[in-house]
Amino acid sequence: MTLWCGYAAASDMNVDQVVRERDRLIRGDTSKGKYEMQIISPRWKRTLKMDTWSSGNDRSFIVITYPKKDKDTTFLRIKTDMWQYVPSIEKTIKIPPSMMLQSWMGSDFTNDDLVKESSIVNDYTHKFLEEAKDLYVIESIPKPEAPVVWGKVIQHIDKNTFVPVNDEFYDEDGTLIRKIIYDNVKKLPDRYYPMKWIVEPMTEEKKGHQTIIIIDEVEFNIPVDEGVFGMQALKRHSR
Secondary structure, eight states, rough: OOOOSSSSSSGGGOHHHHHHHHHHHHHHHHHOOOOOEEEESSEEEEEEEEEEEEETTTTTEEEEEETTTTOOOEEETTTTTEEEETTTTTTEOOGGGGTTBBTTTTTSSSSHHHHTTHHHHHHEEEEEEEEEHHHEEEEEOOTOOOOSSEEEEEEEEETTTTTEEEEEEEEEOOOEEEEEEEEEEETTTEEEEEEEEEEEOOOOSGOOEEEEEEEEEESSOOOOOOOSSHHHHHHTTTO
């Protein structure tokens, strides 16, 4: 079963069109969802739950709803800037550049991942490494002077649905640092979507660590109140 994607056929698409279609299906023009994040290390495990909103590629908002000690913590991203509201001290904090590579809420994502989540389309050049019967394998190399962390990204994309199968992230020396596996693909009203994301660090110091994202609910291309993406929303949504 093939999802219609606005192009004549998957075989007629060039590599940039495939990457954009993959990004469009994962992101949408707007979105609203409920997510669970399981953060696993060799010594402990913790679970976060959150409500999320996004608009375009440059605005997103997150409210932590569980556990109790993190409940009502909020995050706002506008382009490359990000703020956090901490209800326990009633203070809004702008995440400084020096903290962008630090872990987000103890997970295997960094603050930089959240800020630059859309840059794969515009900040990289792409080429097909392989085109099997049901799979595209695409190498993405950062453009000169692009403000990105990764030296290379390898994307595996299903040819019929344009859903990512897995992504591999390499540093500038070509060492595999992280892998994301996409699972539990479901048919939503207007797209196929992976409802489970498994983030696996590949470095020796992060051996045994894993972050699992489970999407409980998600809707795309729906009206989203513009007030969600204002500074006042940081405190308003934490009440």
